[in-house]
Amino acid sequence: MAQPLVKKDDDRDEEADYSPFLGIEKGAVLQEARVFHDPQLDARRCSQVITKLLYLLNQGETLTKIEATEVFFAVTKLFQSKDIGLRRMVYLMIKELSPSADEVIIVTSSLMKDMNSRTDLFRANAIRVLCRITDGTLLAQIERYLKQAIVDKNPVVASAALVSGIHLLQTNPEIVKRWSNEVQEAVQSRAALVQFHALALLHQIRQNDRLAVNKLVASLTKGTVRSPLAQCLLIRYISQVIKESSFNSQAGERPFYDYLEGCLRHKAEVVIFEAARAITELSNVTTRELTPAITVLQLFLSSSKPVLRFAALRTLNKVAMTHPMAVTNCNIDMESLISDQNRSIATLAITTLLKTGNESSVDRLMKQITNFMSDIADEFKIVVVEAIRSLCLKFPLKYRSLMNFLSNILREEGGFEYKKAIVDSIVILIRDIPDAKESGLLHLCEFIEDCEFTYLSTQILHFLGNEGPKTSDPSKYIRYIYNRVILENATVRASAVSTLAKFGAMVDSLKPRIFVLLRRCVFDNDDEVRDRATLYLNTLGDGSVAETEKDVKEFLFGSLDIPLTNMETSLKNYIQDPTEEPFDINSVPKEVKSQSLAEKKAPGKKPAASSTPAAAPTSAADAYERLLSSIPEFASFGKLFKSSIPVELTEAETEYSVNVVKHIYDSHVVFQYNCTNTIPEQLLENVTVIVDASDAEEFSEVGTKPLRSLPYDTPGQTFVAFEKPEGVPAVGKFSNVLRFTVKEVDPTTGEAEDDGVEDEYQLEDFEVVAADYILKVGVSNFKNAWESLGPDGERIDEYGLGPRESLAEAVSTVINLLGMQPCEGTEVVPSNSRSHTCLLSGIYIGNVKVLVRLSFGIDGAKEVAMKLAVRSENENVSEAIHEIVASG
């Protein structure tokens, strides 16, 4: 008895490693593939070899071009066998090999024969293979069969043809569109899946014809839809129709809503969910419309299937962002899901509850979350932290328990991203909830006592330096900060020295003690730490209890109003040419560079053109500055204030593509015309733009710089300069004509003829507008900046903007009109809101900082009213901003 038992164990060991493909090798299998050439085909054997080949390809093995061709030709031999199993493997293999066009011809006739075979399975699969590997010309040959197949009485064949049609529509739309009669017939098919595939194809054929789509949807909602999949598809089409129609019909019953609601009672869960989701995603959905969908989703929450719970929760989570009240009914069900085995579901439950919870439930919720946090992954924890942050901002009175929660999790184990999310949240809460400041700062202090992340330590020290001195008892933070100088690495030490200096500068009573500490830092073994300590010791005065000077404070606390990348380039340039002159920080451009600007600069430029390295500068602002300063005529204009984004002066795809960049100086403007010649047979010479400035009275032309030669596909620039009154934001309209000498080019040799013809090309007009005189410059803390400017230069007025499409549209119009930088994400208007406040900042010509606070309101008739408050260093500038709005 013992004997077989042992043997069985052995067997199992072998079995564990056993695989029919063990030690399989490409070379050997390719050898084996020779059986495909046998005159007496062994179908079973051939199937096995194909399986092996497919296994190899599936494992990521690749065949060389020659190997693939060889295998392909061998496989085509197998069409001789009538074995269905083998044939199906042959089909699979051909699809996997994706043969080239000249190879396809070899199998076309075999496949076409199969397409007309009496075996349904052959017809269906031959269609799929042929459509996968075919190109346009071949498609025209087999089109007739495909049309027949679409209405074939065998559903497998019809589906194969329809699905192939869906794929072919991407590559050969004009051919597939001719099949719409057959597809239309297939939509009426009794076979469930055929109807689904036909519906998908028909909709794709007609998707640009809104009327046809409406008709299709309307007829299907009255007829019978046979499969859940087709029903889902119909629901998606309905949502789209509703979305597009809402622009036309203002009020009244939403079309097709009743149908969607009816789908909530469908027997298939997939349809119920699709309909519920569609209802929750309707734009401006009302609570009454939402209720039945929420009820259905609530039922899903207690389903035994994780997928249903997840799907329902994910949808409810989204609803909670806009309609938290509608979801509160599900709170009890969601609370029980906090302990769900599936952590994704549990996290979704938590974050949804945090959105829907009311003030009284916060404490109970926090208790549940605490237990939950210990056994989920960091990525989920970050989601929870973010949800808690927004909850705290919603219920500022609850800051105590939420702050405690954050500080507790801060002390626990966790990776950098997670810790960073917590620290960021605490910092935001301190900023927005004044009461939370003292306790929050202490939590952060405790955290840096034992923080392994240099980045977070320095961040917190910096923040502490700004906020700590303003608290009731600044001295209690000194211990934590000085501990960093003793215990941490050089980066953190240097940062701690700066923080100490800030306390010294702001709190006069602490100054002597700070001096003692800073003097110790002078003996640090790191350069940076020593340098900083010495610098601060010298700037802060003599260590006596005295008021710190204003510019010292400005130096310590003022933010660098120059983008760091600009600073870096300027410094690099400075180092490159050795000079006696000290570096002038004012020479650093303040314009925020944007990468996309440079990419947009040469539109219509074909990617094939490789010989234009100069046309792709890394940064537009930099490139403009360099370009303009290299032109002697413009050198006397002074410092460039702003360059606009390029304005297109031609339609896309015209002979010559031209756009203009407006460069604004204090008393000049320079128009830079970027021209591209898109005709290979032409060379343009002496290209200029004749500008008619009769609609721009304050401008007078002072010079032009023609472009000597503009070959095909190589962008070039020509410039026109105007004088305008100094410091005045003059506006006006300019019309333009491109003038040039055109020479024929022999495309084969690339040589131009000697004689040219003068020609002109009409360009579109453009305007210099007020926004061109305002630089987009953001501020990090709008509230502080606003208060620091004070009410002296403030101007407030109200405006009616008339009826608008939506609040968001009105907000973006005003932002574009002013050309200023939206701050703190206030350019985004939550949907459905009836009022909105938008914060903007910028620099007005003459380097005057301007801040704008816009309050919008919209009424039932979509009339928008706006209150505009402007603060700036100069009240005339504030007036000017109002001027812009009043005249815009």
Added chain:
Amino acid sequence: MDLCPSVKNILLLDSEGKRIAVKYYSDDWPTNSAKEAFEKAVFTKTQKTNARTEVEIAMFESNIVVYKFVQDLHFYVTGGEDENEVFLATVLQGFFDAVDILLRGNVDKKEALENLDLILLCIDGIVDGGIVLEGDANSIASKVASHSIDSGAPFSEQTISQALATAREHLTRSLLK
């Protein structure tokens, strides 16, 4: 815009995360290494979960993955972020049940590898280029299992072994019904 419910990939891995059979329908993973990286990420994140009784679900890099494990086989179906989760689960269930039928209830790695041709045909029969071709497990399995001789071919052309194979398949099919 394409509104059709679609699948981004179908994966069948073993209990160590190695491929048995995979099929991708989306360009999201252009290279084999990208595919392998995705499979590895999905496998490591799901392997500790209990997906043996019910289909489970998770999100990866803005994709939804539904999965189910049996013995040493891990079945996955991936869809886009906005895909109907229930739809993906239906596809997975169809795939899983069809494999169960084709392997006659012996759903494990050894059996799957020995019948890899059936598995590959099965995947090919479920989805074509991301679009569901057939969702019902019995229909999928019956199309794969119809390993018989083209009925149009005369019997005289069949060899003895082919005839035996035909007989065996007929038997199988009658058992399956």
